[in-house]
Amino acid sequence: MSFLRAEDMTGGYGGPPILNGCTIAVDRGKIAVIVGPNGAGKSTAMKAILGMLRLTSGRVTLDGRDITALAPQARIKAGLGFVPQTDNVFPGLTVFENLQMGALLRTDPIDATLEEIFALFPILADKRHQPAGQLSGGQRQQLAVGRALMTKPLALLLDEPTAGVSPNVMDELFDKITRIAAQGLAVLMVEQNAAGALEIADTGFVLVQGANRFTGTGRELLADPDTRRSFLGGRT
Amino acid sequence: MTDLLNGLVHLASMLIIPGLAYGSQLALGALGVTLIFGVLRFSNFAHAEGLSLATAITILFTIWLQGRGVSLGVLPTALLGAVLTVPLMALVFIGTDRALYRHFRRIDARPEVFMIVSAGVMLMTNGVIRLVIGPDGRDFEDGERFIVTARGFRDWSGLAEPLVLKTSQMLTIGLAVVATVALFLFLNRTQAGRSMRAYADNRNLALLSGVDPDRIVRLTWIIVAVLSVLAGVLFGLDKGYRPFVYQQLLLPMFAAAVVGGLGSPLGAIVGSMIVAFSELALTFAWKKALAYVLPATLAPEGMVQALSTEYKFAVSFLILVIVLLVRPAGLFGKVAR
Numbered sequence: 001m002s003f004l005r006a007e008d009m010t011g012g013y014g015g016p017p018i019l020n021g022c023t024i025a026v027d028r029g030k031i032a033v034i035v036g037p038n039g040a041g042k043s044t045a046m047k048a049i050l051g052m053l054r055l056t057s058g059r060v061t062l063d064g065r066d067i068t069a070l071a072p073q074a075r076i077k078a079g080l081g082f083v084p085q086t087d088n089v090f091p092g093l094t095v096f097e098n099l100q101m102g103a104l105l106r107t108d109p110i111d112a113t114l115e116e117i118f119a120l121f122p123i124l125a126d127k128r129h130q131p132a133g134q135l136s137g138g139q140r141q142q143l144a145v146g147r148a149l150m151t152k153p154l155a156l157l158l159d160e161p162t163a164g165v166s167p168n169v170m171d172e173l174f175d176k177i178t179r180i181a182a183q184g185l186a187v188l189m190v191e192q193n194a195a196g197a198l199e200i201a202d203t204g205f206v207l208v209q210g211a212n213r214f215t216g217t218g219r220e221l222l223a224d225p226d227t228r229r230s231f232l233g234g235r236t
Numbered sequence: 237m238t239d240l241l242n243g244l245v246h247l248a249s250m251l252i253i254p255g256l257a258y259g260s261q262l263a264l265g266a267l268g269v270t271l272i273f274g275v276l277r278f279s280n281f282a283h284a285e286g287l288s289l290a291t292a293i294t295i296l297f298t299i300w301l302q303g304r305g306v307s308l309g310v311l312p313t314a315l316l317g318a319v320l321t322v323p324l325m326a327l328v329f330i331g332t333d334r335a336l337y338r339h340f341r342r343i344d345a346r347p348e349v350f351m352i353v354s355a356g357v358m359l360m361t362n363g364v365i366r367l368v369i370g371p372d373g374r375d376f377e378d379g380e381r382f383i384v385t386a387r388g389f390r391d392w393s394g395l396a397e398p399l400v401l402k403t404s405q406m407l408t409i410g411l412a413v414v415a416t417v418a419l420f421l422f423l424n425r426t427q428a429g430r431s432m433r434a435y436a437d438n439r440n441l442a443l444l445s446g447v448d449p450d451r452i453v454r455l456t457w458i459i460v461a462v463l464s465v466l467a468g469v470l471f472g473l474d475k476g477y478r479p480f481v482y483q484q485l486l487l488p489m490f491a492a493a494v495v496g497g498l499g500s501p502l503g504a505i506v507g508s509m510i511v512a513f514s515e516l517a518l519t520f521a522w523k524k525a526l527a528y529v530l531p532a533t534l535a536p537e538g539m540v541q542a543l544s545t546e547y548k549f550a551v552s553f554l555i556l557v558i559v560l561l562v563r564p565a566g567l568f569g570k571v572a573r
Contacts, residue, residue, distance in 0.1 A: 073444070076445075087441060093434060093437060097430055100427075
């Protein structure tokens with residue numbers, strides 16, 4: 001049984017279902033990536049895991065606990081950390097205040113977590129008193145990840161963390177994400193830069209029309225000519 | 237040299253002190269406007285009526301207190317009345333929110349809808365005020381009215397021009413500074429203030445971070461109640477309470493908030509001073525001041541008054557239009573929403 005497991009999810013935003021029985025799972029210390037063509041339901045699958053849409057069937061478990069009935073806020077409390085694709089920081093608050101907001105639900109001291117995050121993203125320590133709105137795209141993404149880590153999550157969900165950043169920054173972000181997983185978190189990503197993400201992925205889920213098409217280790221999917229041609233655009 | 241001093245005293249007494257007082261009153265109102273716009277995301281057309289209702293209730297409390305022989309000595313009894321009014325106004329605002337605004341927040345209505353609803357609240361409040369205190373004006377200042385009187389200053393300084401400083405003016409400026417500092421400390425130094433700013437900045441992420449939206453909305457109205465009571469009562473102590481004059485405060489308050497950038501507390505204060513001083517400077521008769529400063533040959537003939545005082549609202553309107561044309565986001569505004 002995987003640490004975070006979303007089983008047989010079916011559902012959508014009220015219209016026809018976008019997810020058709022898709023299953024996603026990831027273990028502690030591992031990275032799973034959801035890839036697939038546009039409109040395959042990648043982000044929707046992640047939102048379903050977070051409880052942001054109503055599922056007609058399926059269940060989500062975290063560390064063996066069924067969290068299917070919980071609202072998004074309660075799932076965050078239960079140990080899911082989430083980095084949305086856009087609007088993922090408070091632009092008018094300073095970097096430090098953004099991190100404090102991440103820890104809003106915590107009642108224990110946050111200094112140790114802050115130190116860890118500053119060690120992981122030194123740039124955030126340098127710019128801690130700057131408004132988040134003044135950060136560059138890559139710095140913003142780092143802050144968004146840092147903010148999500150402030151809840152001390154057991155699993156971290158990232159919706160296209162490298163969207164709109166330069167290739168250099170992308171590599172750096174992937175490197176940090178690997179380090180986060182190495183600390184024992186279960187990491188689940190939706191990625192447009194499928195090739196880059198599969199490089200660091202332990203498991204890759206290829207979704208097509210809301211259902212699992214292929215599942216394999218990142219390297220398997222990268223090596224498979226079929227997947228490459230159909231879903232990775234035949235490049236890299 | 238004496239001429240120059242006389243000129244300065246004249247300006248201080250007739251323009252600078254009244255301007256600072258009026259600017260502070262506008263600032264307390266504009267802070268409320270900007271807070272509601274930033275956190276609750278609508279232009280509250282009922283804001284001026286809120287000030288008016290707060291003042292009317294304060295007057296009733298003041299009369300009751302005076303009847304019981306309560307007094308603050310040299311300070312106006314209305315300050316005590318204002319303290320009693322704050323919780324009542326907070327209840328009125330939160331009640332209105334529960335009854336009206338909350339519904340539209342739940343169905344995620346557009347800001348224009350909120351604006352129209354607030355216009356309805358404005359009309360309704362207006363009626364309530366007529367029922368509560370009637371349409372007539374009232375003066376409710378007691379205690380020592382002047383800190384510096386015209387005669388006292390002339391005797392002391394030997395200058396021809398008098399300097400007048402009213403208790404209400406000093407109170408206004410002092411309390412406005414205290415209220416503003418307290419508001420900034422709250423917004424920047426407390427977790428509740430931080431959550432409020434976060435909620436204003438990015439509502440979805442705030443909800444995801446565990447911010448309780450109902451609590452933020454309640455807190456906002458409580459702060460708006462404090463600001464409205466202060467603004468209304470201080471304006472009334474300074475200039476008397478006239479319900480129809482309070483109605484007309486809506487325009488300068490909005491002009492001030494827009495000049496500074498809707499949603500920016502600092503902007504609301506700067507904007508209020510800009511509006512207040514433009515209004516006064518453009519309707520001020522500069523003849524006397526110029527006569528003191530310029531050589532006799534250049535002394536002006538006319539009043540040197542750009543606009544007659546009846547047109548002072550045109551000034552706010554003009555400022556509003558210019559800002560919206562040239563810099564819609566205002567001085568300290570972020571992106572226009």
